[in-house]
Amino acid sequence: MPDSTAAAVTDPGVARVNALATADFRTEFAQCLNIDRWVEALLNERPFSDRTALLDAVDAHARSITDDEVASALARHPRIGDRASGNSTESQWSRGEQSGFAEGATDVQSAFHEGQVEYEKRFGQIYLVCASGRSSEELLADLQSRLDNDPATESRVVADELRKIALLRVGKVLDNT
Template identity: 45%
Template sequence: MHLEQFNAAGRTEAADALRPCLDIQRWIDDLADARPYSDLEALLAAGRLAADPFTPAEIDAALAHHPRIGERAQGNSAEARLSQSEQAGLGEADAAVAEALADGNRAYEEKFGQVFLIRAAGRSREEILAALNTRLGHSPAEEQEIIGQQLREIAVLRLEGLIGK
């Protein structure tokens, strides 16, 4: 979808287009209601602003839609296809890295009670594993802040991919 199409779309169509980027209703509403945008950078800036900060409830809702790192998102929704594409960019993991990621995911979920979330785009599996191991040492408050930042990065990257230049 081009920016001109997004700006001209009906409210429901615009909101539906945004949902795969980040399924947090307040964020979607903020971006859809602030149209029209003069250019892509104005839209991305609005996306960053609307995403800072997220409430704990918004983070919990967003995490419900994210698969574990190293696992394929299920279904054929736009969000699942985006996640599959992002994780496909990680390449194939050797068995040791795949096992370490699975073990780390379990440890993270046991400690924090939620899925480990990281912007996968532009990172290798080894980089993600190193970040996972580092983040296991965080407090829940530290981790909540990092998750919000990762959600912002994911949302803005997806938004940039959604709206053609």
């Protein structure tokens, strides 16, 4: 990476991302979306000229998530309502992203839990949604509507939710200067 390009970037978050050692870049971006192909594609596009260029690349590469990559990425995500354990950045992000769910009414949370069980039986995986800023009622409505999806459609919906989570988390990486 040429030093002159990194120096020309005025966004301190993008400058930091451009300057990360390869191993550090992989670690930080795997916390955003744990798909090796996606992380490597972003790594290979560095340096980024600005925030828009980085977020556009994040979005573009996340739009091609495969069904196998969905299954792999789901392994890093807790169920909605289960608190991520540990003090890692990813665990802290997860707890914050689900904070709206924790504030919901008990009857909504109970119905949500029942819906998750049904979802897991139907699709063989956890229900995943970009929960940030969404209420328990909104999440329950989303879950219930997705139960009508066929498996292929649901896989694409989950891939898109992973994309949304990745964009949100990369924003957090950029703001961590």
